[in-house]
Amino acid sequence: MVIRRASQLLFFFLFLLLFLKAEYAGQEVLAWPVDLFFRFDPLLLAVNLLTRSSLVYALLWSLVFVGLTLILGRFFCGWVCPMGTTLDGFRYVLFKNRPDQGVADRWRRVKYYLLFGLLAGAGFSVNLAGLFDPLCLLYRSITIVLYPALGYGLESLATQAYRWGKPLTYISEPLYGFLKATILPFKPLVYLMPIFTLGLFVLVVALEAIDRRFWCRALCPLGALYGLLARFAVLRRLPVKNCPDCGDCQKLCKMGAVGNESNPGHQSAECQLCLNCLAHCPNNRVSFVWGSRAKRPELDLGRRQVVLALGAGIALAPLVRLGSVARRPEEFLIRPPGAASEADFFARCVRCGQCMKVCPTNGLQPTLWEAGLDGLYTPRLVPRLGYCEYACNLCSQVCPTGAIPAMDLEVKQSSPLGTAFIDPSRCIVYTEGHDCLVCEEHCPVAPKAIIFHDGQVRDANGQLNTVKLPVVVADRCIGCGICENKCPVGGAAAIRVKRSLRVEI
Amino acid sequence: MQRREFLKQVAALGVLAGAGRILTMPAELLAMVPKEKPSPTLARATGTNYAHLVGDSIQALGGMKKFVNAGEIIVVKPNIAFDRPPEMAATTNPIVVRKVVELCLEAGAKKVKVLDRTCHDARRTYVNSGIKAAVEGIKDKRAVVEFVDERRFVELDIEGAKALKRWSFYQDILEADRFINIAIAKTHSEAKLTLTMKNMMGAIGGWRGRIHVGLQQNIADMNLVLRPDLHILDATRILTQNGPTGGKLEYVKVKNQVIAGTDPVALDAYGTTLFGMQPQDIGHIVKAHELGLGEMDLKNIKMLGA
Numbered sequence: 001m002v003i004r005r006a007s008q009l010l011f012f013f014l015f016l017l018l019f020l021k022a023e024y025a026g027q028e029v030l031a032w033p034v035d036l037f038f039r040f041d042p043l044l045l046a047v048n049l050l051t052r053s054s055l056v057y058a059l060l061w062s063l064v065f066v067g068l069t070l071i072l073g074r075f076f077c078g079w080v081c082p083m084g085t086t087l088d089g090f091r092y093v094l095f096k097n098r099p100d101q102g103v104a105d106r107w108r109r110v111k112y113y114l115l116f117g118l119l120a121g122a123g124f125s126v127n128l129a130g131l132f133d134p135l136c137l138l139y140r141s142i143t144i145v146l147y148p149a150l151g152y153g154l155e156s157l158a159t160q161a162y163r164w165g166k167p168l169t170y171i172s173e174p175l176y177g178f179l180k181a182t183i184l185p186f187k188p189l190v191y192l193m194p195i196f197t198l199g200l201f202v203l204v205v206a207l208e209a210i211d212r213r214f215w216c217r218a219l220c221p222l223g224a225l226y227g228l229l230a231r232f233a234v235l236r237r238l239p240v241k242n243c244p245d246c247g248d249c250q251k252l253c254k255m256g257a258v259g260n261e262s263n264p265g266h267q268s269a270e271c272q273l274c275l276n277c278l279a280h281c282p283n284n285r286v287s288f289v290w291g292s293r294a295k296r297p298e299l300d301l302g303r304r305q306v307v308l309a310l311g312a313g314i315a316l317a318p319l320v321r322l323g324s325v326a327r328r329p330e331e332f333l334i335r336p337p338g339a340a341s342e343a344d345f346f347a348r349c350v351r352c353g354q355c356m357k358v359c360p361t362n363g364l365q366p367t368l369w370e371a372g373l374d375g376l377y378t379p380r381l382v383p384r385l386g387y388c389e390y391a392c393n394l395c396s397q398v399c400p401t402g403a404i405p406a407m408d409l410e411v412k413q414s415s416p417l418g419t420a421f422i423d424p425s426r427c428i429v430y431t432e433g434h435d436c437l438v439c440e441e442h443c444p445v446a447p448k449a450i451i452f453h454d455g456q457v458r459d460a461n462g463q464l465n466t467v468k469l470p471v472v473v474a475d476r477c478i479g480c481g482i483c484e485n486k487c488p489v490g491g492a493a494a495i496r497v498k499r500s501l502r503v504e505i
Numbered sequence: 506m507q508r509r510e511f512l513k514q515v516a517a518l519g520v521l522a523g524a525g526r527i528l529t530m531p532a533e534l535l536a537m538v539p540k541e542k543p544s545p546t547l548a549r550a551t552g553t554n555y556a557h558l559v560g561d562s563i564q565a566l567g568g569m570k571k572f573v574n575a576g577e578i579i580v581v582k583p584n585i586a587f588d589r590p591p592e593m594a595a596t597t598n599p600i601v602v603r604k605v606v607e608l609c610l611e612a613g614a615k616k617v618k619v620l621d622r623t624c625h626d627a628r629r630t631y632v633n634s635g636i637k638a639a640v641e642g643i644k645d646k647r648a649v650v651e652f653v654d655e656r657r658f659v660e661l662d663i664e665g666a667k668a669l670k671r672w673s674f675y676q677d678i679l680e681a682d683r684f685i686n687i688a689i690a691k692t693h694s695e696a697k698l699t700l701t702m703k704n705m706m707g708a709i710g711g712w713r714g715r716i717h718v719g720l721q722q723n724i725a726d727m728n729l730v731l732r733p734d735l736h737i738l739d740a741t742r743i744l745t746q747n748g749p750t751g752g753k754l755e756y757v758k759v760k761n762q763v764i765a766g767t768d769p770v771a772l773d774a775y776g777t778t779l780f781g782m783q784p785q786d787i788g789h790i791v792k793a794h795e796l797g798l799g800e801m802d803l804k805n806i807k808m809l810g811a
Contacts, residue, residue: 026632162656186628187655360626389626391588391633428718437695438714442624446752452694468694486624488714 004078004274008085015082019142020183022358022398028409030397035354037082037135038400042066043115043222044350047129048401050122051347056402066229073233074226077216077255078272083134083204084216091208104211105256107218108270112301113309115224120313125343126320126374130350132221140353140377141201144366147357148189154179155188190385191356192365212254217270227269231299236292237277240266243285249277265297320374330370331498334381334479336395337388337412338405342371348403351377355395355404361386363481364395379404381417383481383497388417390444390480413445418479418497420449420472426494429467433459439483439495440470449476450483450495470495545800547766547775548809555741558763559604562737565809566765572735575613577682581605582733584689584704585621585636587750588629594742594757595750596630597689599639601739601763605687606640606648614647618677621707622653651677658710661730665796668719669726673710678731686733686769690740690760690776692748695720697787699749700776701736701769702728702798721788725796728769736772738764740779770799771806778803 014036021032035058038044042062048055065076077084091097118129130136154176161172191197207214216223242250242259250258257270258277278286329342336355339345356364356379363386364379371378379395381388393412396404407415420439424430429437440450452468459465472495479497487493548565550558563569573579583597591599602619609617619640623630631637637650658673678684688704695717696703702724706713708731716723740762744751751757760779766772770793774784784790784801794801 024626024628026628159656186652360629389588389629391629392626432718434718435695435720436717438717440694441717441749444750444752446747446750446756448747448750486714488712488717 001276001279007079008088011080012082012085015138016142019139019147019357022354023186024358024360024392024394028391028393030358030394034358035352035398035400037139038350038352038354040065041133041135041222041400043129043133043225044401046119046225047122047127047350048348050119051125051127053344053348053402056400058400065226069226069229070232071234073235073268073271073273074223074230075273076226077213077220077223078274081134081216081222083138083220084213084272086138087205087208087213087215090205091212094205095209097212099251100256101211104214104217107214108256109301109305111217111219111221111224112228113305114219115221115228116306116309117313117316118221120310121316122313124314124317125347126313126317127347127350128316128374129221130352131376132219133350133352134215134220134222136350136352137201137204139357140351140366141197143353143357144191144197145194145201146198147185148191148194150183151185151189154184186360187362189362191362192382193368196368197366211256216272217255228299230268230271231296233268234291235273235288236268236290236294237266237271238287238289238292238294239285240294240297243283246282249281249286252276252280259297267297267299269299320372329499331500332496333367333370334383334418334481334497334499336364336379336381336404337393337415337417338396338407339403340415345378345403346374348401349378350401350403352400353377353379354398354400355379358394358398359386360389360392360394361485363387363485381481381497383484384493385485387482387485388480390482413478416478417481418499419474419477420479420481420483420495420497422470422472422495426489426492427470428489428494429469430457433457433463433465433467435468436488437468437470438486438488440468442482442486444480444482445476445478447476449473449478544807545766545768545771545805546807546809547764547768547771549762549764549775550810551762553761555598555600555761555763556604558741558761559601559737559765560608562763562765562810563605563608563735566735566767569608569612572685573609573612573614573683576615577613578680579609579614579617579683579685580678580681581609581617581619581685581687582621582678582704582708583619583636583687583739584699584707585627585630585634586624586707588625588633589751590633591635592742592754592757593751594689594691594744595748595752596634597636597687597739598741599635601737601741602636602687603639603643605685605737607643609683609685610643610645610647614683617648618651618681619649620651620653620675620677622675622710623707627652655710663726663729665729666726667792667796668722669716672716672727674727674730675708675710678708683735684731684733685735685737687737687739689743690738690779691744691751692746692780694748696724696789698773698777698780698782700773701733701738702773702789702793705731722792724789725792725798728793728798729796733769734767736766736769738766738772738776740764740776743779745780768799768806770794770801774801774803775806775808 018034022034039058039061045059045062158176161168204215255270257267259265365382367375367378367380396406443450452470455469456464481497483495484493548562550561583602587595589595640650657676659676660673688701691699693699740760745758746756773790
């Protein structure tokens with residue numbers, strides 16, 4: 001038990017550590033393999049293969065876990081999965097341990113249907129697996145809401161202490177400095193739709209109140225995939241049939257894997273090898289043995305339901321594409337570097353949120369419905385919140401599926417994300433007759449994509465002033481958005497990046 | 506009764522803490538204004554050993570000991586605004602920064618803080634400008650490269666300002682015993698040139714884009730508050746085109762010069778000549794001169810050194 005807990009905590013903290021390490025730390029190439037967990041995710045490999053995108057070799061690491069599952073069973077869920085550990089932790093803190101209500105058992109099949117639906121959809125290039133993949137779900141939740149909230153909370157505490165001044169700062173400032181150097185974000189982070197994201201995360205946690213590990217037993221598509229593999233596992237738990245006299249393990253098992261009246265017998269597909277039953281069996285009857293030929297209980301998913309799930313997944317493809325955005329992407333929907341074609345991008349992106357985490361300017365933001373229904377949580381650049389840093393390609397380094405392709409810096413610097421345009425009805429120079437040129441000053445390309453011509457504009461007093469009127473040279477502009485970010489006009493900037501003209505073919 | 510007692514105690518503690526805060530609050534420091542009018546005497550050094558240029562120019566002014574006393578806290582403010590390698594001349598030459606810090610340490614400074622409020626991500630600019638490595642390479646605990654802490658900006662009324670009546674400034678700079686400005690000479694479309702006075706943009710807080718309307722006067726006004734004890738103009742390399750960001754080596758001109766002085770207007774007036782311009786071409790030089798910040802007539806500026 002101690003070993004399992006240790007393993008859970010180890011992987012959980014590794015997950016968090018890799019999260020923190022997905023950050024610029026003085027080197028152009030990240031020192032840590034921050035997408036490690038995603039490389040070992042066979043669900044992502046499955047959709048990568050099904051969407052017929054070019055193969056991402058790093059995802060082949062997940063075959064290691066596929067192999068281990070064929071030997072050991074669904075150990076991932078009980079020993080590795082940071083989402084499972086999170087749920088165990090929340091249950092330990094928030095909910096009383098109580099016997100199963102049986103709800104999760106009744107919902108057990110849903111995760112398989114979800115998996116089949118997602119895979120069928122992936123066959124038609126609708127890649128929604130990331131919305132339900134537990135690693136993506138957890139990473140995304142931490143990125144968008146939990147980590148910024150932690151940062152904001154600690155920052156405001158430190159600021160309060162700082163305002164109080166001495167002697168409190170003798171303690172608070174060194175502590176703050178330490179936190180700043182270790183876990184706090186470099187600057188306060190802001191992401192769109194935090195409450196919605198928090199809501200989804202809370203929902204998954206709240207399901208623990210119904211039954212233990214409800215998410216894992218009833219909904220998790222990765223759990224379902226491992227479950228299907230675990231049916232062939234070499235390591236078996238005996239006895240398969242429940243003993244008639246005791247039934248303790250039935251109550252003990254948090255996965256409902258030991259079986260009940262409707263599903264008698266030990267279910268390899270559900271057992272996450274926590275080994276609690278082995279430790280607690282009062283009569284020492286439980287054992288885990290290699291290669292037993294004892295008959296496994298059926299995994300009865302129902303032919304009709306499976307067909308329905310597959311059909312629903314396939315039907316999803318035309319349905320989600322019916323929106324108008326499928327015909328013409330929203331004008332201000334700026335994608336990360338190299339992700340110009342929406343169709344290729346959608347087929348690959350698993351919405352894990354790593355690019356949003358690593359973006360040093362906090363400019364990569366989650367999409368709600370601006371890209372259509374299947375664009376939920378795909379990354380977009382919102383230049384007003386953060387621009388694309390000219391000499392940075394970190395997002396392409398962390399993307400586990402190549403949705404943001406790995407690109408040399410020179411290639412990235414010459415691949416336009418969009419094109420800036422000036423709104424003369426808002427621009428200070430055109431409206432007020434005073435020089436500004438902040439956009440021109442910051443433009444990072446050489447020669448600058450924003451130039452100026454002398455022109456005459458009347459100021460508020462009616463006086464004709466000779467001013468420097470900024471103009472965008474579209475052929476030079478790479479759409480990094482620093483002009484939009486720094487524009488001193490309040491609200492929407494007077495210079496904005498739009499995607500048409502040069503991004504789409 | 507217990508609750509009332511508790512509330513009373515809380516109130517009493519609150520009053521005490523409030524009083525303590527007023528007592529310990531640093532007086533707003535306009536003490537930066539030097540007692541004497543800065544002299545329009547500049548010192549220039551020319552050559553290819555950039556560390557020597559710094560040493561020679563400061564020596565010509567009387568040596569660093571004239572500006573820095575033992576036990577003092579110094580803030581050094583180079584230009585670290587942009588994420589560019591040093592050879593692009595968008596940021597102050599790291600060799601120059603390092604030498605200035607070393608001289609401060611030799612003069613007995615208790616602490617030397619190097620900082621700038623950057624335009625690009627500060628983590629990147631500090632590293633890629635080479636300045637972080639250069640200062641940390643001294644391996645002296647008294648020399649630190651710090652990121653700007655957004656909590657430490659304080660708003661001040663600017664006495665005598667014509668346009669920028671109130672703005673926020675970095676507290677560490679206001680409170681430091683000495684403040685040293687190391688600017689790089691670059692072109693800048695709106696300000697025309699960015700020399701020592703424009704470099705003070707990195708010492709102020711707030712939404713800086715907002716003060717680009719009427720920039721020339723605003724630059725002059727902020728220099729009423731920010732009065733470095735020593736200005737150094739890094740003209741080892743200057744950026745002649747596409748400023749202030751640059752981005753191509755062909756925009757960079759190697760000048761092999763370092764100029765030091767206490768009068769920023771005089772220094773900037775000389776700086777214009779590096780670009781073949783005249784002091785009166787640059788709005789903020791004229792406006793700073795009008796505010797009495799220094800001498801802009803090249804004839805009245807005395808140049809020491811080679």
